[in-house]
Amino acid sequence: MYAEIVFPIPLNKKFHYSVPSELTSRLQVGMRVLAQFGTRLQTGYCIGLVTHSPIAEEKVKPIEAVIDNEPMFDEKMLTLTRWMAEYYFCSWGQALEAVVPSGVRKQMTGQHELMVTLAMPREKIQAEIKSATKLPPQQARVLKFLLDSDISVPLRDSPDVHRGLPTLSYQEVLNRLKISPAPVDALRRKKLLKVFRRTLDYDPFLDTSIPHTSPFTPTPEQAHALEIIKQSLDRNEFKAVLLHGITGSGKTEVYLQAIEYLLSQGRQAIILVPEIALTPQTIFRFRSRFDSNQIAILHSYLSEGPRAQQWHKIRDGTAKIVIGARSAVFAPTTKLGLIVIDEEHEPSFKQENVPMYHARDIAQMRARQENAVLILGSATPSLESFYKASAGEYTRIELPYRIEQRPLPPVEIIDLTHEISPKNSHPVLSKKMELAISEELAQGNQIILFLNRRGFATLIICPRCGAIIRCPRCQVAFTYHKELNQVLCHYCNETHPPPTVCPECGHPQLKYRGTGTEKVEELIKRLFKEYQIARMDSDIMTTYRAYKKTLSALDTGKVNILIGTQMVAKGLDFPNVTLVGIISSDTALYLTGDFRSAERTFQLVTHVAGRTGRGPKGGRVLLQTFKPNHYSIRYGSTHDYLAFAREELKHRQELNYPPFSQLLRILVEGRDIEKVKTAITKISDRLTKQITRLPVELLGPAPAPLAKIKGKHRWHLLIKSKDIASLQALLYNETTADSLKQLTKEFVSSSRAIKISLDMEPVSLL
C-alpha cells in the first residue's frame, strides 16, 4: 500500500510513500504522518491511499510514523481545502495547514496545573505521621495541611483513586506553607503523595457571572428573517441570507434565535466576527442566552494551549456554538447547521498571507457542503454581497428599523475647510464639536470620539527643507508616539528615538504634524479636565483584560469620553452614549490606488455613527471632514445605503471593477529592486501574450502603494477579468496547476531573491 502525501510548502504536488505493514491498519486518509522529505523529516498530510505508485519502486521511501490516532480531516474538509488551494493559488498542503490551529498541531492539550493529593486513604496517612519513623518537620506539615484542607473536588480528569481525597494545587501548597518543592517531592518519592497534572478548563468567562436573558419578542422584520432561516434549517438545505439590518436593528437577536432553533435540532453553529468586534460585550450576549459550556471562543488573545482546548471542545461535540474570528470558519464541527458572518463587509475576513482566503467564500462553500444556512449580516453590505443578492445568489432580508422604533442619530457635517484656527491651520476640534462635547458632558451623557490614526503626530517634517522623517526600511512616514517617546513605523513596527535634527539638512527644529489618538486625548484632557477620559487603540489594548476594563468603565459610567480608532466603531452598545464625534474620517478616502476607498469611508461613517442613539436619550453625530461633498460622506450622513450603493456601483461599472469584474493581484517583493522589476515585467509580458483571446485586462506593472516594506521593494500587477473562469484559464493553462512555483520558475531566474504572491480577489491593494 502507498500513501499519497502533501506537504505544507508552496509546492502543489503529491508524494508517494510506502506504508510499512505495521502501520497499514492505523493509517487513514486525513491523518498526519512523519516522512523523510529530501534530507529532513517533515509533517505531511495523507490525502489518499493507493495500491500502485506511479514512482519507481527504488525511489519510494516508507512513512516514518503516523501522528494521529484518528483523521484530522474528514472527506468534506479535504474537498474544501482542495478547492481552496485551486482557487487561492496555494498548495493543498498549505491549505490544510491553515485549517488547524498550530497549538492543535503541536498536540497541546491546554493549560496544565500540577496537583497534589494523598496517595492513600486519610487513616493510613495519619498513621504514617504518628509512626515511629519520624517524618521531617516540613514533610509532616505538608501532610497535615492536606489532611486539614479537606478539599475533595471530584476532578474530571483525575484518576479514580483521588476521588474523595484532599487535592490541592501544587503551587498553592508551596505558597501557603512557604516551602520549597523539596518536601513535597520527598513525600512523592515515599509514595505518600501523588503529583499529577490536570488540564485547566479554560473558560473565558470564569471571572464574571452573567445574568441569563430570554429571547426578545422579535419585531415583524426579525420574525420574517427568522421564518426564512428556520424554513431552510428545517429542510436541511443550503441557503445564503444577506441580513441587511441598520445599526441597532437587532441582527444579533436574529442570530441568537436562529441558533436556539438550530440547537434544538442537535446541530452546531459558527459565528464569525471581525477580530476587533470580538469584545467581551459580544461574547456576553451569547453567554447570557446559552450555557457557557456549549460555547467555544477562538480569539486572538488566546494562547496556543487554550486555543487547542477550545478546538477539541468543538470537535468532541461539547461546544455547540463557536464564536471566533476569520479562521474559526474551519472549526471542526461535526454537525454544522449554521454559519453567521457578522459585519460581513469587514476587510479582516480576508487572510493577508498564504492561503489568502476570504472567510465569506469559505463559509459559503462549507455551508453548501453541509446543507447549512449561511447568514451574512451587515448594516453596510459589501458591494460584492449586495450585488450577489440582487442577482439572486443570496436572499436579501432587510431590517430597516431600529428596535423600539429608535431613530438613527442625525449626522451633522462640519466642513473643516472653513475652520481656521488662530494659528492659521485647521484645528483638531471644530468650535461646534467642542461645544457639543461640553453640552453632553453637562447633561451627564457619554461621548465617543473617533479617529482613524493612533499615535500622537502622524508626520514629522523639516520646516526648512520639507523632508519627511520616514522609516528607512519601509519609506513610510514615521508616527510619533508620545507615551513611548519614540517614532514608530506602522508597517514594520520599528521604533526609533525621535530625531533631534533633520536627517537631510541638519535643521534642529522639526515640526510635528497630523493628529493621532494620543494628541486628541491630550487635547480633550486639557479642555475637559474634570471628566474621565479613556483611549482605546491597539497601543493600549494589548491584553484582553485591558479591553474588558475599559469597556466596563464605560458601562458603569466611570468614563465620560472614549477616544479611539476602529476599535470603537464596532459592536459597542452603550445607551448613554449620546454623542459620537468623528474627528476625521477622510484618511480612508486618500488611500491611493484603492477602488474601495469610498466604500470604506461610507462604512466607517455608518458604523461609528451607529454607536449612538441606542438608548432612550437618543443621540447625535458630528462629522468633521475636508470633503463634505463626497458622496460617501453625504450618504453616510443620511444613513442611505441604497443611494450610496447605487452611485458606487455606477462608478464600479464604469471602471469595470468588482463586483463587475474579478481581480487577481500579483505581487513581487524583494530586496533588489532591479530583480523585482524584471520579474514583474516578465510576468506581465508573458501574460499579455496570452490574454488576447480572453476578456481580461492587465493593469500595471507598477510599484505598489507601499513601495517598500521592511527593506523589500514591492511591485504589483492587477489582472481584471470578466469572470473567474477566464482568470483561471489564463493562469492555469499557462503555468499549470503548480502555479506559484511555475511562475517563479518560468519567469524568474532567481527564485530566492524575490517572492511572488498571487492574491485572488484582493481586499487590500497596498
Next chain:
DNA sequence: CTCGAGCACACC
C-alpha cells in the same frame, strides 16, 4: 587551484 555566491533542480 580553491572557495563562496547565485542559481536550477529535486524532493516520493
Next chain:
DNA sequence: GTGTGCTCGAGT
C-alpha cells in the same frame, strides 16, 4: 520551503 550540486568569478 530547503538542501544539494553545478557554474562562474574573485582570490591565494
